[in-house]
Amino acid sequence: MNPASPTGGAGDRSGTEADSAGRADDPRRTDDTGRAEEDGCADDAGRAARIAAVEAALAELNLPGTADLLGGTDMWSVGPAGRCGRLVFSDGPAGVRGEDWTPEDPSLALPSPTAIGATWDIAAAHRAGLLLAQEARRKGAHVVLAPTVNLHRTPYGGRHFEAYSEDPELTGVLGAALVAGLQEGGVGATPKHYVANDAETDRYTVDVRVDGRTLRELYLAPFERIVRTARPWALMAAYNSVNGVTMSEHDVLNNDVLRTEWGFDGVLVSDWTGARSTVGCARGGLDLAMPGPHTVYGEHLVAAVREGKVAPETVETFARRVLLLAARVGVLEGAPRAVPASGLPTPLDGRAAVRDLAARSFVLLRNENDALPLEPAREAPAQTPPPSGPAARPVRRIAVSGLHASALRFGGGGSAQVFPERVDAPLDALRDALPADAELSYEPGPDPRSRLAAATPADGFRLEAVLHGLDDAELVRTHQRDGSVRWMGSLPGGASFADLGRVELVGTFTPVRGGTHRLAVRGVGHFRLEAGGRVLYDAELQPDSEDPAAAFLNPPQRVFLLDAEEGAEMPVRLLHSVSSPGVGGLFGLVSFELGYGAPAVPDDELIERAGRAAAEADAAVVFVGTTDESESEGVDRETLALPGRQDDLVVRVARANPRTVVVVNAGAPVLMPWRQDVAAVLLCWFPGEAGGAALADVLLGTAEPGGRLPTTWPGAEDDLPVRQVVPDSDGQLPYTEGPLIGYRAWCRHTDAPPAYWFGHGLGYTTWLYETLHVTVCEPGTRRDGDPYAPVAEVTVRVRNSGSRHGREVVQLYLGPEGPDRRLAAFAVVEAAAGSSAQARLTVPLRAVQSWDDTMLTWRTHPGPHLFAAGRSAADIRLTAELSLPVEG
Template identity: 80%
Template sequence: MDRSSQEAAVEAALAELDLPAKAALLGGTDMWSVGPEDARSAAGFGRLVLSDGPAGVRGENWSPEDPSLALPSPTAIGATWDTAAARTAGLLLAQEARRKGAHAVLAPTVNLHRTPYSGRHFEAYSEDPQLTGVLGAALVAALQQGGVAATPKHYVANDAETDRYTVDVRVDGRTLRELYLEPFERIVRTARPWLLMAAYNSVNGVTMSEHDVLNNGVLRGEWGFDGALVSDWTGARSTLGCVRGGLDLAMPGPDTVYGEHLVAAVREGRVAAETVDVQARRVLLLAARVGVLDGAPPAVPATALPAPLDGAAAVRDLATRSFVLLRNEYAGSPVLPLDVGGGAEPSGDAVRRIAVSGLHACAPRFGGGGSSQVFPERVGTPLDALREALPPGIEVSYEPGPDPRSRLAPATEAAGFRLTAVLHGLDDVELARAEQRDGSVRWMGTLPGGVSFADLGRVELVGEFTPRESGTHRLAVRGVGHFRLEAGDRVLYDAELQADSDDPAAAFLNPPQRTFLLDAEADKPLPVRLLHSVPAHGVGGLFGLVSFELGHGAPAVSEQELTERAVRAAAEADCAVVFVGTTDESESEGVDRESLALPGRQDELVARVARVNPRTVVVVNAGAPVLMPWHQEVAAVLLCWFPGEAGGEALADVLLGAAEPGGRLPTTWPSAEDDLPVRQVVPDGDGRLPYVEGPYIGYRAWRRAAGPEPAYWFGHGLGYTRWEYESLNITALDGADGDDPYGPVAQVTVRVRNSGPRAGREVVQLYLGPEGADCRLAAFAVVRAAAGDLAEARLEVPLRAVQTWDDTHLVWRRCPGPHRFAVGRSAADIRLTAELPLWG
């Protein structure tokens, strides 16, 4: 990168801009872009496009008609414990961003898993700041290697969704520094992101878009961040506050706290003109780095971009590396991978009949709800993939079991719907049409046919419904605003749907639903029409978006009968595979979880199947911890997270042994909700959320608590082989006491042997500190070895791992030695220990 040429181009462009033009650069032009609507401004600044993207890059359109590659959820990437996997995810995001015309991706999310009640838990990596920071830095570096700006978010302490716009997080200095700021610091110092997002919430009384101490003092002053700071969408509330707090870019536009408001503040003497220059210079530097500023060489020229990746193969591999095998024992031996034989004379333990049950087997959740959601071209289902991968002669039955969803899914072509969206103007004239893949209408920032939001009066979903079976069907309306639903010659609904929350994003992402009954005959077409009057204000007016759904449910069978069918099939099979998981109502942006229990009657399904078939495998399709009261009653538990679009094929690979489940838990999983050491996500009556637990979250909180142990500890995960830990060698580095908090102070070599029957992958984990709650993860490494072979894990202990924050003197201090090194397979499974003083 030619930094001097970039800086010269930035200064030249800045000199061409007058005050209004500079102020205009500091606010969005529309929902997703900054800069002129035409090709280039007079100063050579092009249109700079941002996109959501923790698990895929959506671009400026958000609809099934503009599909995106769907990656495994960030919790899945966290479960790999693998910087190579995080780099692959970053390269995929960059590749997708370039394809979609985006210059910056709003990722990664590096908030912490303070408590599993957070509704957006699936979008962050881990409960541990070390694991989060290392993986986040790897993804940022790879994304920017692809010429696209990364945007670590949400800075800082945005660890829950309840009242996220107004909540004031109260946290002491040590906790803030050692936990919540730590991943951001590592990423800024080691990966140098070009953009960073300020969170909605306040920290100790100051909203993050205006936080002078954390933005200007810590982020820029201490860590040396030289990129631009962008608000979360609608997170900028005050012109003067944001200017003083170091916010460079207020999104979305065109109505922001900057623009004409900032011009007036300068002309009235309330803001210095030089301050606007500083902010505009940062935005221009961002434009230069991503290649939309004339005369500035991009940070990564086209000739230096990474080689293209096979997206489908890469996301499949990422998924298998993320799957965590929590339990695997049947009659004293592993049940996974399934022994499906292959010849005409199968062994006595070979599986010839498999009973699959659970809705998630044929309707998996590939990603979480909210701004991270994308629409893939296709999603491989575990049921189809398993049937495709099995050798001839293996029988697979399927029973869906009881439906855990309380809301109906969008109407689909498979259910008999053919739908078109028709956009009408304020004068009721038709403006455009868009063919629909299903009954979900979701447009953000742009509308089909180039229609302007200002001209839009109403949207209709029109088409036919040809039922696949006779009976009482269910149709549903989901959204906010006025709706009229017609089916055949009946009006099923004609009224207003009100949002359940004041959070506009929650109203968009998790709107209410109303359900209606419709008697219909198989193969007899019925006209259907859902009319939505677009409000002049509210959700659509605020964000520039339209979102509603026509839902459908087939004639219902009782939950009892559905369970009985699954149990009967399991009783007749050699092996039962039960798929369970969360729904889009329980894991989504905009709302926190009320319970960790699996929704519906899924626990009953598992328990009853396990009673009739001791060789029962449970696959858990969830992005965050769930309760598993049956986990010791089944032969195997396999956690697949939200595995992305290739999750079905990846699961078939792992279940049948073509790949090993390579993941380890990035978060501790409880046995019961009452056991959780940190539970509060709801602010008190004054809008404050005190982090009273201090630095003790996750495994450190569990160690500190006197109650029951968790179901599965941080770092736990089984593979398809066995590992012996043979030796631990530590070398203290002379003179390793400089100012770089991520420079090494010790090198650790751990020798492990694969003592099992097949090649495998191991995650070697190093914990440092005294026994108990203050012992924390210091380093980790992935090793691979063939059966019987030896592997060496080489780890570097950073200076920060042996420091603690002194809240009195506001400095980092070294922890007194000697330092206890503990190496193992999880936070609770320590195999080797040693003590060594790192300083005299």
């Protein structure tokens, strides 16, 4: 062992300790070979019984029966077939929706993956996995399509919110923890989208061009760590191509790298409708083509085998993997589950866990004069002018503004969308948490949405959905919670898509106030809108994109004006014809929406109202954020600016009140041109259904904002080092930046630093970094061939120098200052005011390796290596330099 320390020793070992890779709460359980145990358990007898059951089931299937196992039976399931029962999949990056895409079947909504990434907390990610497993079991799902471990290559990526980070180390470690939590809960995990699906534009057809080193060190790295250390039971192939070959057919990356090199023994499933060629997918190692019943497998695969284009052994191999997945989750006859009912984790309180995860993810970007937390005044109010002194004094009057305060965006759009039973609005949560004598005003400000939201009962609508058959007879009538109709895979009341001719939204509209109202139709296909005895629309709406998913994820909208008096009830009817194939035939879904907008008030007046209210308050809290148009699956972002006139709202309020706190409700970076002119900036991401309550906890100081940035936030769009998401005229998207994305790319542009660096976050206390101690692990102590075996153990001692208990994320980087420095390990510690804590960090072998494109192998570098510990990629507090006695 070879210790080194710039302070002369390891230092005091008193206080709290944390270890980024070896803590008792670390979910990565490994056997004596360094690999995660098969099935997440050490039950050798159970493993043997599962293998035997798989072989017995396979022996009873003929070729057509075997081939049927390799394509979906319907939208979300495979089977039953022979001894294999029905195997159900569900979307799940931020909650488990189940088989029904409807608010009538609510789900627990977790914070978005970027929020989980912002915790930098292995235990928190593991707990999120346990929550997903618990929800999946409740919903009857056996496999969850999560986590998303693509990288934040550029903030223009529209699905940025659904992935963890710009850094492969942070992404891989947290992704492995979530997979472990899911599978410890007896539910299969499906890391996705393998690989280089880092943007949405032309995602079905784009050909990502990337060199071997960049592919290995960045985009494959999270998948490799997860496969080697957490052993997922499934993995999803991306839509896109990589270097000329679509991922569902990529022999090299699927068969050679994923299976042979990494040892993946799970099911490789296509992204939904991502399988395009029977022979290509079979030769490319794709086990399962989804959704069904019409796929490139099934009868097409049988024909390919009989024509000699696909070997029968290939089909058997694929079926064996699907049957093993069925065995692991408990739907294969005669096979014990990988996790028996007696071994399932203790159930979690979902709402409480989501609330805690959200608070841990919030990132305090700025906090001048201790503007936060807001301490409510406990004495009678003094007759004083608006605050102008120290910002930290207690407050009695709080002025809240911004639409997101009353309509929090709890999650992102697309396949990550779930429908919670209720969502905590920050405004309501603050009112409930403040003392009875506190004064809280609210001004919504301008509406930042370019599209009207779904009509709700609060707007005066009472709606039912009526399904009619092809013969126009009524099939089903069901209550609607709002004007959004979305059914995927199944219909209410057991109705069949094959029998469905049209769907109507019918009911009444009773205006809350008089004036010119706005009604909207959103969807694809033919619609007829009637209100108050008038026909407002009767025509066809065409999709704006060739992406099939965009037709239901981001369909077009048309708006119509309707004059109506307050309280005057009128009939409303929106008819949608669905008998033509279109999107319904492709996906088995119905998706459209009746939107509503109240009589408009000029934006300038709304902004002025917010400013006047702020001027009369002790503190002002402005909520801003993105909308479902600007962050959603199926479309990339065109700008990072906040939509609408939210910037104007912030500027006006900040001018009126020096203690202005801005809460940013966004899943990805946004521009904040006013950031230096406000007292505090708090980033809450998409915080899940309990986000409002968590925000009240953090704003009032009951909880600390525990997050750190998982991706770098720019100050200006022109400064972004990586911007391209649109393929060139040949359909190619070249990753010309190579391995330099995120903070490593920003390090190259020292003349234009970002607004906030990767890893940045303040909390409610301060920390002193006291000692850094490095102990080198000799090569002989490491397991052969394990890229995550330790090369060094690092201990960092920090002290809470503030006045309250706090949480710190200790970050360890390797390399000299500049673009070659990269994250090697991290740990979360906590300590009371004045107390110390020790973070133990394990540096894996892979952190001192690089990919050699010439030799097609990993090369290990002995150093000397600079070990740099700090609070962000740009805030390094301690360093030590030494060489490592490594082999290779």
